Amino acid sequence: MTGVSDVIMCRGFFVTLDGQAQDLFASLPKGSISAFADLSGQFLSYFASSIPKKKQFTNLCKLDQWSMENLADYLSRWKKEARSLANFDEKMAIPIFTSNIRSRPFHRDLVQNPPKTYAALLDCATRFAEAEEAESKKEEEEQGRWGTPRVPSGTETPAPGPRAVVGPVALSDPIDVFDPNKYYRFHQQHEHDTDECMIIKWQIEKLIQRGYLGQYVKRSGQGRGQGPSNIWKKKGGFELPHRDALVITLDINNTIVHGVLVDIGSSVNVMYYDTFTKLGLSRK
Structure with missing residues (x-):
């Protein structure tokens, strides 16, 4: 044309x-x-x-990063909002972005090394988001490799005890046997023993080390406390990670079975016949 x-x-x-x-x-x-x-x-x-109405630049001031939102998701949300603004100011966007993100290593880096341009800010945010995602994948791989989540040795946080509250989830008292009247909301199970749940302790430890749950943490000088890793060592008698043989107690078919050997390398799983009969099972 x-x-x-x-x-x-x-x-x-x-x-x-x-x-x-x-x-x-x-x-x-x-x-x-x-x-x-x-x-x-x-x-x-x-x-x-x-015609879509353009938003005002001041809308960015309200675009805070959510508590459990990773940097990649927030960066995507920020870019989408920025494209919808009528009077986008790259120079003013830098301090607003810095103020909106949560207090994490990336925020500390922006404060110590303020980017000179908006393009430099986005480039830095992208690199940190990729590193955060890679670290998350690495943690998942390590969980699968060792069989249970682990907290690095020497990094455990003193806590007032095994009971704590994470949002709406309350960690209940220990459940020794299956009880249909009790319900463990975190794993949605009735038979779970909270005090021996390594997964929830690892999650709590992870949140504490990222700056959350401060009101439930006892620091030095506040009294004796047990961190999640200390509880593991006290009850299990071993350091994580490990490759030692484990002998544990299991709740099988509402019956407590003692002396169960955990050995993922075995080609045959053996159950003694008297254990089989005490479980109320038959050859059928």
């Missing part, structure tokens, strides 16, 4: 239309359009209400 006359522009424009836009074009009185500027003006006026 470059360099063509207004007549061709108007006729060519009609070919691209459909639905309401085509109906509008057909309803225009003969001779009412003398130039393409008239035609475009008619369309802009008619469909003005359908």
